[in-house]
Amino acid sequence: MIKFQCSQCGECCKHINLIPQLINFDNGFGICIYLKDNKCSIYEKRPEICRVDVMYEKYYADQFSREEFYHLNEKGCERLKKLRR
Numbered sequence: 573m574i575k576f577q578c579s580q581c582g583e584c585c586k587h588i589n590l591i592p593q594l595i596n597f598d599n600g601f602g603i604c605i606y607l608k609d610n611k612c613s614i615y616e617k618r619p620e621i622c623r624v625d626v627m628y629e630k631y632y633a634d635q636f637s638r639e640e641f642y643h644l645n646e647k648g649c650e651r652l653k654k655l656r657r
């Protein structure tokens with residue numbers, strides 16, 4: 573099975589002000605309070621919005637192929653990298 577290629581840049585976790593579902597995780601600067609040393613400190617328990625495959629299977633499988641969904645996410649990653657802090 574294809575796999576989402578996360579580069580572990582952490583940019584998604586540094587722009588959670590753009591993700592309404594994570595409003596309670598924002599440290600006030602758009603950075604997730606659970607991001608430690610550029611890694612998720614609650615990785616095994618992270619919410620579904622942070623899980624590409626869960627989001628695909630629960631909400632997007634009827635709209636996109638998995639490959640298309642990964643591609644859309646990768647484009648999102650590229651946009652976030654341009655906003656890099």
Ligand code: SF4
Pocket residue numbers: 584585588594597604605606607608611612613614615618619622
């Ligand atoms: S919970 Fe973890 S994966 Fe989700 S935004 Fe926070 S640090 Fe990132």
